[in-house]
Amino acid sequence: MKYPAERRFSLAVMQDIQRAFNYIPKEAMIEISEYLNIPFSQLYSMATFYKALSLEPKGKYIIKVCDGTACHIRSSMVILSELQKLLGIDAGEITRDGLFSVETVNCLGACALAPVMVINNEYHGKLTPQDLSEIIRGYRNASDESKDDLIISKEEGDGNV
Amino acid sequence: MDKISVIINGKKCLADKGEFLLDIAERNGIVIPHLCHHEALRGQAACRLCIAEVRENGRKRIVTSCIFPVMRDLEAETDTEEIREMRKTLLSLLSAEVPESQTIASLAEEYGKGDVSRFSKDFGNECILCGLCVEACSELGCNAIATVNRGITKKISTPYDEPSAACIGCGSCAYVCPTGCIRIDERNGIRTIWNKEFELIRCDRCGRYYITKEENEYLRQRNGGVQGELQCICKNCRQAETAKKIMETSLEF
Ligand code: SF4
Ligand code: SF4
Ligand code: FES
Ligand code: FES
Numbered sequence: 001m002k003y004p005a006e007r008r009f010s011l012a013v014m015q016d017i018q019r020a021f022n023y024i025p026k027e028a029m030i031e032i033s034e035y036l037n038i039p040f041s042q043l044y045s046m047a048t049f050y051k052a053l054s055l056e057p058k059g060k061y062i063i064k065v066c067d068g069t070a071c072h073i074r075s076s077m078v079i080l081s082e083l084q085k086l087l088g089i090d091a092g093e094i095t096r097d098g099l100f101s102v103e104t105v106n107c108l109g110a111c112a113l114a115p116v117m118v119i120n121n122e123y124h125g126k127l128t129p130q131d132l133s134e135i136i137r138g139y140r141n142a143s144d145e146s147k148d149d150l151i152i153s154k155e156e157g158d159g160n161v
Numbered sequence: 162m163d164k165i166s167v168i169i170n171g172k173k174c175l176a177d178k179g180e181f182l183l184d185i186a187e188r189n190g191i192v193i194p195h196l197c198h199h200e201a202l203r204g205q206a207a208c209r210l211c212i213a214e215v216r217e218n219g220r221k222r223i224v225t226s227c228i229f230p231v232m233r234d235l236e237a238e239t240d241t242e243e244i245r246e247m248r249k250t251l252l253s254l255l256s257a258e259v260p261e262s263q264t265i266a267s268l269a270e271e272y273g274k275g276d277v278s279r280f281s282k283d284f285g286n287e288c289i290l291c292g293l294c295v296e297a298c299s300e301l302g303c304n305a306i307a308t309v310n311r312g313i314t315k316k317i318s319t320p321y322d323e324p325s326a327a328c329i330g331c332g333s334c335a336y337v338c339p340t341g342c343i344r345i346d347e348r349n350g351i352r353t354i355w356n357k358e359f360e361l362i363r364c365d366r367c368g369r370y371y372i373t374k375e376e377n378e379y380l381r382q383r384n385g386g387v388q389g390e391l392q393c394i395c396k397n398c399r400q401a402e403t404a405k406k407i408m409e410t411s412l413e414f
Contacts, residue, residue: 039304
């Protein structure tokens, strides 16, 4: 185990799990609470307090649509509803293939680019509803390619043995 | 121990150094309204209703009496115009938050209601998030409940709102809750609290249901895991029994 069994590592452990799975599954929560000997209720309290932690599964690509003041007056809600149409999910939900989830945030600190959304760590600014299908397609393709890579490298690996 | 003299609302009160102002007042029959203070569970300091004015060296300031330790002689006022006005604001906000709470409503009545029509909240929950219930449960060592979420969705609950394995159904949380908003339902020997159902045990003497199996087990463990036959006697019967014993021994003299 990377961390000693002490309560003060609760947040660090949850962050690691969040990073690895994009969310913290319930089983993991139970496991952490037992390992660190922290009451389940307190761990859950912490997990629901921090926005960076999620107890619901999230997509491979997390789309954060900014609805801060600057983005809002530049029609961020139109962007959101267009995204919802494209992906067939509401904010807070995840697509059936597990690829995308959508959420809204308050100001990404890039107001000059309003309206903005960020997908994983890439910013997309000065958005128009027309841009979206192109952007989404880009990520879909990237995901397919990375799958192909995986298959190829696996085959190569097998060949070497 | 050093004794300190505190003058509260003109009344001279003796106190130990470090005693909390609210405790000194209560001991001397001076009522300071409070919600989140319970003599067994200290230091929540969430409701701020217990504010008082402290005067020292010609200066005055407002303190939170439930967590204000008195270290030297001083004067305090608990019911000035200014304080009443502050309590009025606090209570107006609280009653906007929990419009259905009787406790808050009657206090707000006493201090006069301010206009809070610009704040509105969903009905159906009288919790003021004071944290007393969480503290009570943690004091027991059960830790079944805690605050969940934050901001306007903050509430008290069990993890995932599910029946908690840690909960023993003792009802201590409900007992200390100042707004009485934790529901306990009891029927046909089943107690339901925090979405969990508990089987109740009857008192060996009077036959009334009085304790959950889990709490009984908890008490048994705490008393060093007493083996063998364990009598289940409810508080009423136990008191009656003790009284009887005292009567008998005193009659022997
Ligand atoms: S009833 Fe359950 S939640 Fe309430 S104090 Fe007892 S153990 Fe804690
Ligand atoms: S349930 Fe009662 S005791 Fe618990 S935080 Fe709410 S008001 Fe306070
Ligand atoms: S409001 Fe959207 S980035 Fe600031
Ligand atoms: S009783 Fe002092 S702050 Fe609530």
